[in-house]
Amino acid sequence: MLELFAAATPNGYKISIALAELDLPYQLRLLDLKKNEQKQPWFLAINPNGRIPALVDHDHDDFAVFESGAILIYLAEKTGKLLPREPKARSQTLQWLMFQMAGIGPMQGQAHHFRHYAPQRVPYGIERYTKETARLYGVLNERLGRSKYLGCNELTIADIAVWPWIASHARAGQDLNQFPALKRWHDELAMRPAFQKGRQMLAAR
Template identity: 50%
Template sequence: MLEECGLPYRAVPVNIGAGEQFQPEFLRISPNNKIPALVDPQGPDGQPISLFESGAILVYLAGKTGRFLPAGDRQKYEVLQWLMFQMGGVGPMLGQAHHFRIYAPEKIEYVINRYSNEAKRLYGVIDKRLSQSRWLGGDEYSIADIATFPWLRSWQNQGVTLSDYPHLERWFNTIAERPAVQRGVKVLAELRQPLTDDKTRDILFGKAQYERR
């Protein structure tokens, strides 16, 4: 979104494998200890504002720039319902598919099938929508597309064959060709590392994650 809007920004890495997301200074910005989070030194009233949750950040940036969220009520709510679909369905369910298919120490067939099948169902919902509409929110590219695309970049890890969803595949490839998207997916990419050691697993998935802070 920042690249699409041409906004100046500084990307600050948070090493979640080392537990930096639990540091007090980060929790003040993101109390749920998740990334991404945003700090805008020039908030709506001229004062700094911090935001967590990617959907809220996208709505904020759309309001700040007047881009990627229609002004008209009907069109706006069409976009927002698909943004909420990503936040309430696509993100949580595909995140669980990733976890149980790739990261869980015990491979439980029922759980893997449950979330893999849910991933396929969600892909089907998106594919049907995109058989009727060029973009998720209607005729124009919007924050609903911006929010959903990154989750589908890992379709292979979710047990999905992209070509089974031709309308979604067309949409996916169109977004992937956007120069701003190509720039955006490279941000901090060189710092990402595979999850390989028990200490990192404990920080991300063990008792450290569930401590009350």
């Protein structure tokens, strides 16, 4: 049995969507981030960084995996799905996964912070991270103008990693109508039953 520790955030949605796409049973444990439950000693034993999500595979000696990208790779390799075996397609998928981990997530996360959570309004921070998020959206838009999916010609963990962030585009000050190929991709994935189920699993709690 898999046990997922998560919350209703883009990084949490990545894993609940992947588990739904893979049709894997799991036990969900939602953490209350406002109460800093993710900083409690019991959770730090699972993820020393004290962030969600984390996954424990109880069928493999209670093996713990943290960092959302690492969890996606673990699940893909465990099942043989959502990560191509052909070397070039596999590499492209991992490249776009890392693009999310190193670019979209950190930059859009900062845009969210300065636009909604900073105790004082900081115009420089708002402008910098909103513009950088828009630039990264442009990179995605260019890729998706040439490819149906990010990694290759089929759905992969790269798409699952990026989509929850694009789904929260408005909070980062972005208009998807300015990125037509990205909007096409976003809207198509939003209609997939597993994407809907994955979001509902966290958002409805």
